[in-house]
Amino acid sequence: MIRIFKSGFLGLIFLYLYLPILVLVVNSFNESKYGYDWKGFSWRWYEKLWNNDALMDAFGNSLLIACLSATAATVIGALMALAIYRYKFPLKKTAGSLLFVVMMSPDIVLAITFLVIFIALGIQLGFWSLLIAHITFCLPFVVITVYAQLKGFDDNLLEAAQDLGASESRIFRLIILPIILPAVISGWLLSFTLSLDDVIISSFVTGPGFEILPIRVFSMVKVGISPEVNVLATVLLFISLTLVTVVTLLMKRKTEA
Amino acid sequence: MSQSPFRRFIIILTLAWLALFVLAPHFLVVLTSVMTPDSEHLAVWPMTLDAYARIWEPLYADVFWQSLALSAKATLICLLLGYPFAYIVAKMSPAWRAFMMFLMIIPFWTNSLIRTYAIKLLLGNKGLFNWVLEAIGVIDAPIQMIYTEFAVVFGLTYILLPFMALPLISSFDKLDKDLIEAGHDLGAGFWQRFYHIVLPLTMPGVVAGCLIVFLPAMGMFYVADLLGGAKNLLLGNIIKNQFLVVRDWPFGSAFSVTLIVIMGMMLWLYYAANKKVQRMGGLDDQNL
Numbered sequence: 001m002i003r004i005f006k007s008g009f010l011g012l013i014f015l016y017l018y019l020p021i022l023v024l025v026v027n028s029f030n031e032s033k034y035g036y037d038w039k040g041f042s043w044r045w046y047e048k049l050w051n052n053d054a055l056m057d058a059f060g061n062s063l064l065i066a067c068l069s070a071t072a073a074t075v076i077g078a079l080m081a082l083a084i085y086r087y088k089f090p091l092k093k094t095a096g097s098l099l100f101v102v103m104m105s106p107d108i109v110l111a112i113t114f115l116v117i118f119i120a121l122g123i124q125l126g127f128w129s130l131l132i133a134h135i136t137f138c139l140p141f142v143v144i145t146v147y148a149q150l151k152g153f154d155d156n157l158l159e160a161a162q163d164l165g166a167s168e169s170r171i172f173r174l175i176i177l178p179i180i181l182p183a184v185i186s187g188w189l190l191s192f193t194l195s196l197d198d199v200i201i202s203s204f205v206t207g208p209g210f211e212i213l214p215i216r217v218f219s220m221v222k223v224g225i226s227p228e229v230n231v232l233a234t235v236l237l238f239i240s241l242t243l244v245t246v247v248t249l250l251m252k253r254k255t256e257a
Numbered sequence: 258m259s260q261s262p263f264r265r266f267i268i269i270l271t272l273a274w275l276a277l278f279v280l281a282p283h284f285l286v287v288l289t290s291v292m293t294p295d296s297e298h299l300a301v302w303p304m305t306l307d308a309y310a311r312i313w314e315p316l317y318a319d320v321f322w323q324s325l326a327l328s329a330k331a332t333l334i335c336l337l338l339g340y341p342f343a344y345i346v347a348k349m350s351p352a353w354r355a356f357m358m359f360l361m362i363i364p365f366w367t368n369s370l371i372r373t374y375a376i377k378l379l380l381g382n383k384g385l386f387n388w389v390l391e392a393i394g395v396i397d398a399p400i401q402m403i404y405t406e407f408a409v410v411f412g413l414t415y416i417l418l419p420f421m422a423l424p425l426i427s428s429f430d431k432l433d434k435d436l437i438e439a440g441h442d443l444g445a446g447f448w449q450r451f452y453h454i455v456l457p458l459t460m461p462g463v464v465a466g467c468l469i470v471f472l473p474a475m476g477m478f479y480v481a482d483l484l485g486g487a488k489n490l491l492l493g494n495i496i497k498n499q500f501l502v503v504r505d506w507p508f509g510s511a512f513s514v515t516l517i518v519i520m521g522m523m524l525w526l527y528y529a530a531n532k533k534v535q536r537m538g539g540l541d542d543q544n545l
Contacts, residue, residue, distance in 0.1 A: 006345050010357075013342050016415065017364055020375035023385060024367070027378070062368075076274065083267040091272060098275040101283070104468060104520065108476025108493045112500060112513045113282030119299070120285055136278045169263035197365040199479050200493070204500065214370045218479065221374045229374060233367040240366035 021237070028230035045227040049235075052228055058216035059232060062196065063239070065127075065212060069134035070191035076135065077142025077191075078184055082176065084143070085150040086158075103140040110137055111204035118205060125207030133205045134198065138191035145190065149183035150176070185251055189244060196240070283517075290510035299506045308511035317495065324492040327406065328474035331413035332421075335470050336463065338414075339421035343462070346422075347429030358426070361419040369416050373483050376412045377403060380484070404486035412480040417473065421466040428462025457537060460530040468523045472516060492516070 028046070032039035049055060080099075084092060102110065114133040115125075123129055161171050177184075199214040206215055213232075220226045290308055292300040311317065346357045364372060379385045380402040387399040402408055432455065440450040478493035489495055492512060499509030 009341060010345060013338060013418075014360060016338075017361070017418070019385075020372055020379060020415070021364055021367060023378050024371070024375045076270065079267040080271045080274075083264075083271045087264055087268060089268045089272075095271055095275050098279045102279055104524065106472040106476045106516060106520070108473075108478075108496055109286075109513050109516050109520075111476075112496065112509065113286050114278070115500065116285045116289060116506075116510075117278065117282035132278060136274070139274075167263070168261035172263065193362060193365045197369050199368065199370045200476060203479075203497070213368060214479075217368070217370055217374070218482075221370075221377070222482065225378070229371060233371045233375070236367050236371075237363070241363070 021233070024230045024233040025237070027227065028234040030227075033225060033227055045231045049228040049231045054211070055216055055220075055228060055232070058211045058213045059235075061210060062213035065130050065134055066192050066195040069131055069138060069195045070188050072131070073135045073138035073142050073191045074184055074188040077139045077187060078146045078180060080139065081143045081146035081150060081180075082172065085147055099140040099143055102137060103144075107137075107198070107200035111201040114201060115204045124209075125205055126210035129205040129207065130202060130210065130212065133201050134195045137198070137201060138194050141190050141194065142184075142187035145187045146180050146183045149180050153179050182251065185247060189247065192243075193240075196236070286510045286513055289506050290514045292507050294505045294507050299504065305507075308505075308507040311508060312511060312515065320489055320495055321492060323490060324475045327409055327413070327490065328471050330410045331417060331474050332467050332471040334410065334414045335418050335421040336467065339418060339425050339466060340459075340463070343422050343425035343429050347426050347432075354426070358423065361422060365419075370479050370483075372416065373412050373480050376408070376415060377483055380408050380411065403484065406485070406490075408484040409481055409490055412484045413474045413477060416477065416480065417470045420469045420473075424465040424469070425459065425462045428459045428465070432458050458534055461527065461534055464523070464527045464530045468520075468527060472520055472523070475516065 029041050029043075030038060031042040031044060080095075083089070084096065110133075114129070114136070118125060118129045118132075123132075157175055158171060161175055166174070199218075202212055202214055203218075206212060217226075217229055217232070221229055289300050291304050291306060292302060293305050293307070295301040312321065346354055349357065367375075377384070381387070382399040382401065382403065384403070386402065387396070390396045391399070436454050436458070437450055440454050445453065475491055476493035476496070478491055478497045481488070481490040481494055485491075489498070496509050496512050499505045499512070
């Protein structure tokens with residue numbers, strides 16, 4: 001009895017989370033514009049998206065920013081985690097608090113702080129501003145993931161390497177990096193996800209020269225219904241799922257090897 | 258310890274990045290909030306507290322309270338759904354738990370704006386819900402769901418539920434099962450165990466979840482724009498307007514500083530809850 005109740009509850013939660021997405025995916029193949037009105041299977045909207053240059057550009061830009069910012073955030077975040085874990089330096093506590101602030105701040109607050117600093121520094125709003133902002137809001141999540149992994153392993157290994165005369169960068173490459181690799185990969189995936197999902201911060205730091213998805217989509221769906229957006233959601237989901245499956249499989253093979 | 262170049266490099270990278278893109282920007286926003294708006298230079302001296310005074314004008318104060326109320330509703334619903342969900346998930350085997358958490362992440366890959374648009378397809382007058390209700394004969398004419406407060410709360414809850422569930426799952430994970438068993442052995446019933454042991458020990462998770470749902474909810478202008486109609490429902494709408502349309506940066510900054518202050522108060526609450534849990538001895542030292 002309790003089991004049925006529990007499964008039912010889980011089912012309801014996932015129905016809530018997935019029904020909207022299901023509507024998008026099903027609708028993307030629908031000849032008719034409206035989801036409840038199934039008029040037969042069609043690739044019509046896929047063609048329409050393919051021919052919508054502005055939307056395709058924004059789509060490509062979003063994927064580009066997500067990949068680049070996830071990669072950069074992972075590299076910088078892993079190095080930050082290492083610095084905080086391994087070295088003593090002034091203002092270390094402050095650095096930790098600042099990362100915590102980034103993680104806890106509402107997006108709208110971060111968005112404004114980024115906009116203000118880019119204007120103050122004279123950085124043109126567009127590609128670079130988006131990249132820096134996305135890297136920064138992903139950083140704390142990478143640092144936490146990698147730091148947790150570093151905390152779990154044996155210090156003696158590092159000391160032994162140090163006593164044998166290995167340089168710091170060599171220790172990093174040969175000992176630390178292999179150990180934190182799983183955390184680095186999950187940090188990358190998390191950053192990729194956060195970057196792709198973001199609307200608020202991107203809306204503030206984007207510029208006319210470099211349009212990304214949420215800005216383009218916002219102007220399309222504000223008034224009416226756009227079937228191309230359904231297609232876009234389906235394709236995004238498909239690309240991300242493929243990417244994550246590949247990464248997970250590679251990780252599995254690596255750990256088994 | 259010798260100063261290796263690698264060591265120096267990563268320490269400088271850490272401090273420089275955080276100083277330049279986190280500390281300085283926050284400082285600048287506080288500074289902007291006490292400056293005078295200027296059409297050409299965005300913000301100029303002399304210093305003034307005008308922006309903070311204007312927050313209390315009825316027009317803006319109303320939005321402020323309204324957005325607090327909407328966020329509070331969404332947060333409460335997230336908590337009511339997320340708490341039992343986390344409880345069930347935390348009891349599963351590690352493999353199943355990982356799978357459940359993966360299922361919570363997948364929706365993020367479609368971008369939250371597109372998902373908000375999907376909610377519009379569900380709640381619209383010609384949307385799925387109304388169509389189903391009419392098809393099974395519950396209603397004759399469509400119910401107005403879209404462009405109401407209900408739609409906004411529905412959308413906010415939808416977007417933010419995973420953010421509530423994930424910290425709750427980890428706080429259930431850390432729960433010391435022995436304490437519950439001890440309660441059981443001493444004859445405490447389910448509700449007694451829940452109220453005196455489980456709830457206080459998971460309180461840090463509850464506060465953390467509320468913290469990362471409540472404040473962001475106030476900023477989600479696109480949810481209000483798409484689901485609430487053209488009204489300024491959330492604080493995020495005002496801030497966005499002040500920054501990107503009206504270009505009154507000091508006023509927009511003053512709102513952000515207010516949000517930061519509220520965040521500070523909630524963080525203090527979080528530490529207080531954590532301290533209490535540590536005193537109860539139910540958790541190991543739980544630092545971020």
